[in-house]
Amino acid sequence: MSLFVSNDVVGSLNTLAGGLFLLCAFGIVTMRQVKGCLQLFIVQSVLLAASAVLLGVLFDSWHLLAVGMVNLIAKPIVIPWILRRTLHEEIYTRREIDQVVNIPTSLLAALALVILSYFLTLPLLQDAGAEIRGVNVPIGFAGLFLGAFTLAVRREAVPLLIGVLAMENGAFFAGIAIARDLPFIVELAIASDGLILVFVVGVLTRAIHKHVGSTDVGALAALKEGSGEEPGS
Amino acid sequence: MTLFAVLALPLLAAVVCWATRDRRVALASTLVSSLAVFALTLEVMFSVLADGQVTAIANAVAADALSALMLLLIAVVGVTAAFFSWGYMERMSNESGRLWFYYFNFNLFVFSMLAIPVLVEPTLVWIFVELTTLCSAMLVGFENTRAALEAAWKYVTLSLMGAAIALLGFLVLFAAMQAAGGDVYTWEGLVTAAPRMPPALLQTAFLLILVGFGTKVGLVPLHTWLPDAHSQAPSPVCAILSGVETTAVLYVILRMLPVLNGAPGLDAELWFVAFGLVSVGTAALLLIQVRDYKRMFAYSTVEHMGIILMAAGLGSAAAHYGALYQALTHTLTKSFCFYAAGSALLATGSREIGAVRGLIRRSPAAGAAVLLGGLAIAGAPPFAVFLSEFSIFRAGLAEGRYVAIGLLVLFIAIGFFAVLFHVNRMVFGKGPGVPSAVRLPASCTGALAVAGVLVVASGLYLPAPLHDLLQRAAAAMTR
Numbered sequence: 001m002s003l004f005v006s007n008d009v010v011g012s013l014n015t016l017a018g019g020l021f022l023l024c025a026f027g028i029v030t031m032r033q034v035k036g037c038l039q040l041f042i043v044q045s046v047l048l049a050a051s052a053v054l055l056g057v058l059f060d061s062w063h064l065l066a067v068g069m070v071n072l073i074a075k076p077i078v079i080p081w082i083l084r085r086t087l088h089e090e091i092y093t094r095r096e097i098d099q100v101v102n103i104p105t106s107l108l109a110a111l112a113l114v115i116l117s118y119f120l121t122l123p124l125l126q127d128a129g130a131e132i133r134g135v136n137v138p139i140g141f142a143g144l145f146l147g148a149f150t151l152a153v154r155r156e157a158v159p160l161l162i163g164v165l166a167m168e169n170g171a172f173f174a175g176i177a178i179a180r181d182l183p184f185i186v187e188l189a190i191a192s193d194g195l196i197l198v199f200v201v202g203v204l205t206r207a208i209h210k211h212v213g214s215t216d217v218g219a220l221a222a223l224k225e226g227s228g229e230e231p232g233s
Numbered sequence: 234m235t236l237f238a239v240l241a242l243p244l245l246a247a248v249v250c251w252a253t254r255d256r257r258v259a260l261a262s263t264l265v266s267s268l269a270v271f272a273l274t275l276e277v278m279f280s281v282l283a284d285g286q287v288t289a290i291a292n293a294v295a296a297d298a299l300s301a302l303m304l305l306l307i308a309v310v311g312v313t314a315a316f317f318s319w320g321y322m323e324r325m326s327n328e329s330g331r332l333w334f335y336y337f338n339f340n341l342f343v344f345s346m347l348a349i350p351v352l353v354e355p356t357l358v359w360i361f362v363e364l365t366t367l368c369s370a371m372l373v374g375f376e377n378t379r380a381a382l383e384a385a386w387k388y389v390t391l392s393l394m395g396a397a398i399a400l401l402g403f404l405v406l407f408a409a410m411q412a413a414g415g416d417v418y419t420w421e422g423l424v425t426a427a428p429r430m431p432p433a434l435l436q437t438a439f440l441l442i443l444v445g446f447g448t449k450v451g452l453v454p455l456h457t458w459l460p461d462a463h464s465q466a467p468s469p470v471c472a473i474l475s476g477v478e479t480t481a482v483l484y485v486i487l488r489m490l491p492v493l494n495g496a497p498g499l500d501a502e503l504w505f506v507a508f509g510l511v512s513v514g515t516a517a518l519l520l521i522q523v524r525d526y527k528r529m530f531a532y533s534t535v536e537h538m539g540i541i542l543m544a545a546g547l548g549s550a551a552a553h554y555g556a557l558y559q560a561l562t563h564t565l566t567k568s569f570c571f572y573a574a575g576s577a578l579l580a581t582g583s584r585e586i587g588a589v590r591g592l593i594r595r596s597p598a599a600g601a602a603v604l605l606g607g608l609a610i611a612g613a614p615p616f617a618v619f620l621s622e623f624s625i626f627r628a629g630l631a632e633g634r635y636v637a638i639g640l641l642v643l644f645i646a647i648g649f650f651a652v653l654f655h656v657n658r659m660v661f662g663k664g665p666g667v668p669s670a671v672r673l674p675a676s677c678t679g680a681l682a683v684a685g686v687l688v689v690a691s692g693l694y695l696p697a698p699l700h701d702l703l704q705r706a707a708a709a710m711t712r
Contacts, residue, residue, distance in 0.1 A: 045645060067547070120437075135365055147394075150393055151394055160390055161380070167394060170401070171397055171400045172404075181411065182404070183354075183356075186354070186356045193331065193360050201389060204371070204374060204382070204386065207382060212379050217383075217386050220386065221383075223464075224385075
């Protein structure tokens with residue numbers, strides 16, 4: 001399939017996609033608006049799909065091309081659609097959101113996580129053919145860690161959900177390079193699982209908004225040891 | 234065919250709930266399907282005992298002894314929880330107009346759990362573990378109170394975070410299998426390929442899966458959501474969450490054990506023992522200071538998950554037998570404990586230990602149930618938990634793991650006294666002493682009686698087929 005461009009060019013494009021993917025993960029940690037978070041997640045998902053397609057060209061694998069297509073439909077199109085249906089006002093009313101730690105500190109911590117993931121994945125890349133995996137695996141791990149970090153520093157429901165989705169993006173970004181023969185049916189099932197995830201969390205967020213009055217889930221901190229009890233249930 | 238029927242019945246019941254949106258029809262379909270699933274899992278158990286394995290689709294849907302054991306545990310709690318829900322939800326729920334939705338989610342939740350042991354493809358298993366979270370989220374937050382929604386939110390975000398980590402683990406595991414030249418991504422295929430897997434890949438995969446699914450099992454330090462979710466959910470849901478959901482996810486981690494033992498130079502069992510002991514110890518200390526009796530039983534779940542994980546890491550077939558026996562006794566006893574806690578909540582309307590003193594005078598049935606459940610789960614003889622803990626103790630001594638076993642006994646003893654201290658205050662403490670006007674609904678008393686008989690009987694007598702099943706399941710882990 002590599003008739004038009006050389007493998008080097010495809011490899012470089014994949015590296016570019018990886019770099020931008022990582023940049024998006026940083027943005028999701030620090031973005032000040034709910035809508036901005038969502039848009040960055042969409043861009044990140046497109047980059048994930050692009051990397052899958054590029055690797056598909058590189059390895060002559062129709063399977064990876066199909067994975068890229070599934071990702072391109074499920075994440076940048078269907079997930080925002082579900083969110084718009086369930087949580088419109090949460091996202092599209094212009095709102096500033098806060099973090100538990102300030103932005104420079106969280107950027108530094110995020111940077112440390114990226115370096116950590118690079119060293120953690122070094123032992124996985126010892127054998128032959130590691131050039132491509134050398135891009136995708138450390139960046140995928142970093143995406144996973146940065147998503148988890150987003151969960152730690154965010155307090156609002158929608159950015160937290162996006163943190164979970166960004167973690168899955170990270171897992172897949174590594175996955176397309178190391179597990180590229182995974183049965184296609186499994187990929188489809190995982191993608192539809194992601195849609196159920198967004199739907200359920202969306203409905204739960206709406207219930208919280210309705211019964212608690214805000215989606216600042218970080219402020220929900222009544223349940224701990226020694227606290228009084230609430231009647232009911 | 235039986236395996237398909239086991240999966241189809243709860244799904245069918247969920248469709249009925251959704252289609253009719255009537256709480257009576259929803260309840261009836263739930264009761265019928267849970268009883269039928271129980272009968273079918275017994276059939277699966279006997280076919281496994283006869284043939285060693287039941288295969289519906291090769292390399293996709295099959296059950297061996299370990300799977301059959303898990304199916305049986307899920308089905309038993311499914312039946313008792315369905316019957317307990319009947320009276321409990323009618324009486325307690327503020328949301329009685331949405332009860333069909335409760336049963337809809339209940340059936341989906343049971344379906345997603347039943348799928349975990351019968352699927353043999355690890356990534357498909359991952360999908361259903363994630364689905365258990367998504368199907369039970371609405372059950373945990375069903376009452377729509379602030380506390381219930383908070384618990385549901387914590388439960389969902391932490392479990393999904395863990396699931397994403399485990400997903401990467403399963404993808405790395407796939408890469409490890411391919412690097413070893415294996416081509417069937419099943420538990421069996423992994424065991425076969427294990428000796429040739431690159432140790433770095435296998436170890437990374439295992440640690441990601443242990444941390445990811447450990448979050449959902451409630452292993453310390455990732456247990457923080459568990460006491461919230463397992464105390465705020467309606468009591469029959471707590472029984473499922475604590476009794477079988479944690480065990481079903483732990484089953485996935487246990488499936489990794491023969492793979493890890495097949496690979497040379499990995500000291501994976503040390504991780505099992507260390508993670509297990511930390512969980513048991515932390516939970517035992519946290520048990521001392523609880524004020525809410527449902528949280529007490531939730532922390533006890535963390536403790537027991539730690540015991541099972543640690544026993545699985547001791548290595549010998551006898552220890553694996555002990556671990557699975559512990560899973561069995563914990564499931565039977567813990568589900569009963571939550572029915573007892575639900576009855577106490579029905580009788581007194583309070584979840585605080587300090588507010589329900591003298592329960593035995595206020596509601597003899599609830600008081601006796603809490604006493605029985607507390608004694609049984611703390612591990613007092615002659616109950617089954619004592620026997621399973623003792624079998625782990627013996628297996629550990631036979632292996633010469635004196636330090637680990639010594640610590641385990643110490644932590645179990647702390648947990649024992651903590652639970653009995655609280656239960657004693659609840660049941661016999663000086664309280665108002667006014668008999669409660671609340672009579673327990675007949676279905677609740679029935680479910681309590683059935684679960685209670687199972688708790689008592691399992692301590693006195695382990696049926697031969699069950700013993701056989703445990704031994705074969707332990708052998709499957711030991712390979």
